[in-house]
Amino acid sequence: xxxxxxxxxxxxxxxxxxxxxxxxxxxxxxxxxxxxxxxxxxxxxxxxxxxxxxxxxxxxxxxxxxxxxxxxxxxxxxxxxxxxxxxxxxxxxxxxxxxxxxxxxxxxxxxxxxxxxxxxxxxxxxxxxxxxxxxxxxxxxxxxxxxxxxxxxxxxxxxxxxxxxxxxxxxxxxxxxxxxxxxxxxxxxxxxxxxxxxxxxxxxxxxxxxxxxxxxxxxxxxxxxxxxxxxxxxxxxxxxxxxxxxxxxxxxxxxxxxxxxxxxxxxxxxxxxxxxxxxxxxxxxxxxxxxxxxxxxxxxxxxxxxxxxxxxxxxxxxxxxxxxxxxxxxxxxxxxxxxxxxxxxxxxxxxxxxxxxxxxxxxxxxxxxxxxxxxxxxxxxxxxxxxxxxxxxxxxxxxxxxxxxxxxxxxxxxxxxxxxxxxxxxxxxxxxxxxxxxxxxxxxxxxxxxxxxxxxxxxxxxxxxxxxxxxxxxxxxxxxxxxxxxxxxxxxxxxxx
RNA sequence: GGACGGGUAGCUCAGGCGGAAGAGCACCGGACUUUUAAUCCGGGGGCCGCGGGUUCAAGUCCCGCCCCGUCUACCA
Numbered sequence: 001x002x003x004x005x006x007x008x009x010x011x012x013x014x015x016x017x018x019x020x021x022x023x024x025x026x027x028x029x030x031x032x033x034x035x036x037x038x039x040x041x042x043x044x045x046x047x048x049x050x051x052x053x054x055x056x057x058x059x060x061x062x063x064x065x066x067x068x069x070x071x072x073x074x075x076x077x078x079x080x081x082x083x084x085x086x087x088x089x090x091x092x093x094x095x096x097x098x099x100x101x102x103x104x105x106x107x108x109x110x111x112x113x114x115x116x117x118x119x120x121x122x123x124x125x126x127x128x129x130x131x132x133x134x135x136x137x138x139x140x141x142x143x144x145x146x147x148x149x150x151x152x153x154x155x156x157x158x159x160x161x162x163x164x165x166x167x168x169x170x171x172x173x174x175x176x177x178x179x180x181x182x183x184x185x186x187x188x189x190x191x192x193x194x195x196x197x198x199x200x201x202x203x204x205x206x207x208x209x210x211x212x213x214x215x216x217x218x219x220x221x222x223x224x225x226x227x228x229x230x231x232x233x234x235x236x237x238x239x240x241x242x243x244x245x246x247x248x249x250x251x252x253x254x255x256x257x258x259x260x261x262x263x264x265x266x267x268x269x270x271x272x273x274x275x276x277x278x279x280x281x282x283x284x285x286x287x288x289x290x291x292x293x294x295x296x297x298x299x300x301x302x303x304x305x306x307x308x309x310x311x312x313x314x315x316x317x318x319x320x321x322x323x324x325x326x327x328x329x330x331x332x333x334x335x336x337x338x339x340x341x342x343x344x345x346x347x348x349x350x351x352x353x354x355x356x357x358x359x360x361x362x363x364x365x366x367x368x369x370x371x372x373x374x375x376x377x378x379x380x381x382x383x384x385x386x387x388x389x390x391x392x393x394x395x396x397x398x399x400x401x402x403x404x405x406x407x408x409x410x411x412x413x414x415x416x417x418x419x420x421x422x423x424x425x426x427x428x429x430x431x432x433x434x435x436x437x438x439x440x441x442x443x444x445x446x447x448x449x450x451x452x453x454x455x456x457x458x459x460x461x462x463x464x465x466x467x468x469x470x471x472x473x474x475x476x477x478x479x480x481x482x483x484x485x486x487x488x489x490x491x492x493x494x495x496x497x
Numbered sequence: 498g499g500a501c502g503g504g505u506a507g508c509u510c511a512g513g514c515g516g517a518a519g520a521g522c523a524c525c526g527g528a529c530u531u532u533u534a535a536u537c538c539g540g541g542g543g544c545c546g547c548g549g550g551u552u553c554a555a556g557u558c559c560c561g562c563c564c565c566g567u568c569u570a571c572c573a
Contacts, residue, residue, distance in 0.1 A: 005506080005507085005523090005524050005525070005540095005541055005542035006506080006507085006524095006541090006542055006543085007506090007507050007542095009524085009525090009541090009542075010507065010523085010524060010525095010542095011507095013524080013525080071533070071534085073531095073532045073533060073535050073536095074529085074532090074535090075529055075530060075531075075532060075535080075536090076528070076529035076530060077529080077530045078529090078530035078531070078532080079530090079532090080531075080532045080533065080535085082533075091532085091533065093530095093531075093532085095530060095531095096530070097530080111523095111524090112523075125531055125532080125533090126531055127531065127532075127533080129531090129532085129533065131531090131533095145507070146507045146508075146523055146524075147507085147508080147523080148507085148508050148509085148523095149507090149508035149509050149521090149522050149523070150508090150522065150523080150534070151508095151509080151521085151522065151534050152508075152509040152510085152521095152522080153508085153509085154508070154509090155508090155509070156504090156508085156509090156565085157565070157566060158504090158564075158565045158566080159508095159565095161565090162565095166508095170508085212573070213572090213573075214572070214573070215572085257572080257573080259571075259572050259573085260498095260570085260571055260572060262567095262568095262569095262571095262572090263567085263568095264573090265572070265573080356571095366573095370573095408573095415573065418573075446571095446572070446573095469573095471573080484566095484567095494564085494565080495563090495564065495565090497563080497564060
């Protein structure tokens with residue numbers, strides 16, 4: 001026997017073992033295997049039998065199980081293996097007398113990582129471990145590569161992201177994060193559907209990127225020979241549906257923004273946007289609170305939870321503070337009584353907020369909020385009534401045209417929602433777009449485009465409407481106590497290598 | 498984009514003072530019929546991220562580049 005150990009040699013050695021299975025007529029990549037149950041079910045059934053009929057339990061419970069070999073302890077004429085399926089782990093016992101000498105000999109061709117199917121009796125070993133005492137077994141899939149280390153698991157963060165399957169194999173608790181994420185999304189869908197909202201799908205390829213201030217990804221359609229943009233938000237299409245007569249719609253899917261990557265931003269991320277006719281932002285704030293309270297307490301299982309060392313309480317009612325009042329409270333400055341950029345800049349700089357030349361009045365207010373207010377918003381807090389300059393799709397506040405009826409929700413210092421009474425005055429909307437066009441011409445690449453199709457729709461008439469957007473990934477971060485958005489995205493974007 | 502930290506065996510990590518590349522797990526061979534991070538004996542395995550430079554000698558020092566992380570900047 002030659003000796004092995006470089007990766008190449010390990011693979012070659014495993015291929016040899018795989019071929020030996022094939023030579024014996026035991027196809028190493030099986031087509032199907034009928035399990036009598038999952039491992040978790042088999043364990044539960046056995047434990048119940050132990051309680052109800054201990055004598056029968058000692059005889060064992062027949063089972064046919066399958067899983068990936070994750071540990072192996074050889075002992076001459078007996079061998080123990082641990083196999084794992086999605087539900088649980090179980091120990092297998094192979095004895096030479098029980099499976100036959102020839103068959104026992106084939107165990108040397110099994111490696112960690114292989115999938116095996118086995119049938120026999122489930123009962124306890126002398127040491128009390130629930131174990132499948134194997135009578136017959138077969139290879140289901142031969143693995144050609146060694147698994148990450150059994151004790152420390154896989155910790156290299158780059159490999160965990162690039163080869164998430166290895167992360168899941170080595171760190172099965174990671175599965176729970178993604179199960180919770182899915183559960184959370186299902187709860188949101190259930191909540192909205194049960195209240196009469198219709199889930200719809202609008203285009204991801206947009207001729208004009210709109211609905212948010214962000215740089216888009218550009219792509220090209222060959223047949224029409226035209227550039228298209230991956231959507232930065234579904235907002236404008238959803239509002240067109242309200243124009244068309246739908247009264248409660250939502251969309252929960254991916255958006256794309258061609259911007260920086262950090263612990264709170266991934267270029268593709270998931271957003272839930274909902275629109276409700278005949279509603280305004282105050283009513284929608286009530287609904288947001290009720291929906292997120294319902295969803296989060298279900299997923300987390302409690303009103304109180306910890307996020308990255310912060311203690312957060314979801315206890316209602318959630319705090320609601322006008323944006324300018326929050327700035328007065330936390331930043332100790334007043335920006336409400338000025339609309340002048342230079343004056344606002346002076347005031348902001350007086351408390352150490354850095355103001356860049358390209359920031360207008362609205363951006364200055366936003367910057368003060370982000371740096372001086374947001375970090376304090378640990379328990380769920382709504383900030384509302386934002387300056388019109390940074391809210392081009394929101395309706396002006398009914399008694400103050402300098403503000404918009406807009407709110408954002410913050411939890412654990414993360415912005416999770418953005419919502420407003422939707423601007424449905426087509427003339428005002430055109431002016432707002434024109435303001436954005438000016439900004440764009442002045443070099444602001446994130447400024448919005450004028451969208452004539454959307455204006456046409458508003459001219460047809462959109463009823464009073466309130467709309468909400470939720471950052472699903474950030475909500476998942478909160479529900480799973482994840483410090484990085486990449487921990488709640490199965491395959492986060494990394495640089496190509 | 499900037500600062501800091503990291504990249505050494507398939508995995509987890511030592512070595513960082515320039516002087517023959519290490520450990521555990523995994524792997525290969527052997528012993529063992531109740532182990533469970535099994536144990537015991539023996540063995541193999543390295544482009545030390547990549548490319549230059551300094552030096553008699555570089556994993557280690559210097560320069561450049563690539564990738565990852567955190568913070569920051571930009572940005573919802």
